[in-house]
Amino acid sequence: MKNLLIKLILMTLFVSSGINAQDKKNVVFKYKKHESFDLGNLEIKGNIIAPGDLSVMERERKRFNRNLLDRDDFNSEVKRDIKTLR
Amino acid sequence: MNKLMILLFTFLLTPISYASLAKANKYFKANSEKNADKIMYELMRSKYYFSAAEFAKKVIISGKPINKNMEKRLVTLILKTGTLSFTGLDENILKGRHSKALNFILGLKYFNDGRYKEAAHALRKPGKRHRFSPESLMILGASLNIINKDKNAIKAYKSCIKSAKHFENKANNVKLKRYYTIIKESCYIHIARMYFKIRKYKKSVHHYEEIPKTSYRWPYILLEKAWAYYYMRDYNRALGVLVTYKSPLLSSYFMPEGEVLSALSYFKMCLYQDTLKVVNNYYGVYKNRSKHLKNILLKHKDSHTYFLKLMLTPIDQNEKANPFIRNLITQIRKQIKFNLDLVNYKKLKNEYKFLKKRKKTPLVKYLAASIRETLNWRTKHLNHYVKKQMFSFINDIHKNSYEMFNIKLEIMSNKRDLIYRNKELVSDRSRGDISNVNRTIDQHFYMYNGEFWADELGDFSFGLKSNCQEVKTDKK
């Protein structure tokens, strides 16, 4: 069991040193300089879930209602009447 | 003039007053606390009412039960010296006394402190024929009104009207009659306000109409009536009522809120140009005027006498400084409290002068000192009373200019909204037409032909058509 464990550690060390050696090489990726798609020939599979043409949804403008002066009661006037009575 | 009055006062009262004052001196020397009621009585006989009130307070503080005679004397002292003589007493001393006069003082004290529930409790048994019944019932109604006990409030106000009518008929001089008339009318107005609060605007207007046009209260209720019409969506009538303030007869009654309500009424009819005219006029005329007034008054804000002196000098001398001064002085001069306090203040001054001329006995020395203190306090109190009202007027103008600003913003928002929707309002401004005037069968109607009768003041209506219908811009 002990021997198996030692072998495994040694193998791991060996493999990892191999990978490090590969990293040091210069890798150059090359892409095609020109590529064209034939859109007419493309076939897309799926269900249409939106209207076909481009459209802008007209949305109700948000209106901010200001609190204009309201009179719920004349309590302040009632108080003033008493305070100016006697 | 004052000297003449003092001389006359001295001449008329000398024979009794010497005897009574001598007795009062004797009682004072013996035991001023124990004999307080006797001293009070003798001072009253000598017509030293403010001095007597000092001893009446001692009797009340002593906790002695208030008997019938004492109750009568208390009523006389309150009438002769004003409620201010007693409202300074501690509430614990006034509470639970079997005296309608003291209950009235306690109720008033609570009300002025904003303790409406306690005021209503103190005044729950105002009596029907007591001298202070009308006032007590009015304060009771107001307290119940504010704490939303509407049914009981209306009941109290109705009793107030009955009681005030009784004393109005009984009054043997014009001023007293007018005083009770004002209380009676105030109770009608308070009922109208209660109906307004519960949104029964028609009933509210009906009660406002109980007030004759010759009443002191009438100029103030125009604004409230206009609000009632505004909520009934009768904007033409609201505008017609408010235009009354422009009458030369009512030039002393400028109501900043009335301007806002005019602007709102135009706004509700989508007459934006007219609304903006009112708004701009407010900013251009009234706000500047109030700024100017503020600058004048601020210089004297710490004075204890400036505002009182302002009230006592003829209006013509002060109104040149600022036109609003006429407004304020006229309105304050017509308040009952100011008049009563001012009369009492003058009487107090005379009593003090008279006391100073008397032989310096321990009682006279004691009274002179305490009356001087009262005089100083009342000077400050009256000055403060006037100052508070003047500054609250200025504050009102500023508060309402904020409301005007809101209306202006709302118009801009509405106009922008119309442009976005490619619409505009149907018509332009017009002078109005008879077909837009709302009329009921119990109203009669006249065209205005360049003049009106005095009985028509305040009964105006505009005939403007609502401009709120929208049309497509290109269709117009």
Add this chain to the structure above:
Amino acid sequence: MCINVKLFKKCFLPMLLLAASVSSFSSEKDLYDFLWLDPDKSVYVLQNKVFKKADSFYINGGYLMGITGEFQSTKGLKGSAGYYFNEEWAFEVGYNKYSTSNNEAFQSIQSINQSIPFIRRMKSQISALAIYSPFYGKINTFNKIIYFDWNFGLGLTKLATESNALTVSNVSTADTYNEESYTGTILKTGLRVHVTPSFHLDVDYQRAMYKAPGPSVPGQSAADEWRSNSDVILSIGMSF
């Protein structure tokens, strides 16, 4: 519908001065400058009626003068009572009691021509009318504002009369008056001047129309013809 009789521009000055108790300011010149009221908007006056009629009863009592009979002097008393269902419509019942006497024309014809004319005297009249009161107005005069209503009435009436129709054509018989009774229609128009909310003064004109025969000639029967009786009534009344 309203009538506003604006008599003189200056006649309302005292009222204005009364209202001026609210302000000691403003000169007389300012009072007549109404530009403040009418800068760029039409203004209308819309007043609550001071004297409302809806749902109220009224009773009247007054003096009447007959203006129809050529040879009779007719006067009498009138009592009426009514009820206003609303501001414009009311129902009224009335009773007229007449007192008649031969007038100067009768005496002249009797003494000059030695003849007696045909006479039909009114004795009493009961009527029931529908009243329509579309006009309410005010007059400003003697420095006082007087409010009034102008009304119209239409209804039925029963008249008690007496006439010499049977004897007037026969010179051999003494002139006698026989009692008659007719039913007809009645029209009226009246002006009610309000003194206080409870008291009013009325001036009415009423005309009763009925079919009755004329004098009967011996051997011929008299045919019924439309006849009328008009009265002017001054009365005082109460509303409650």
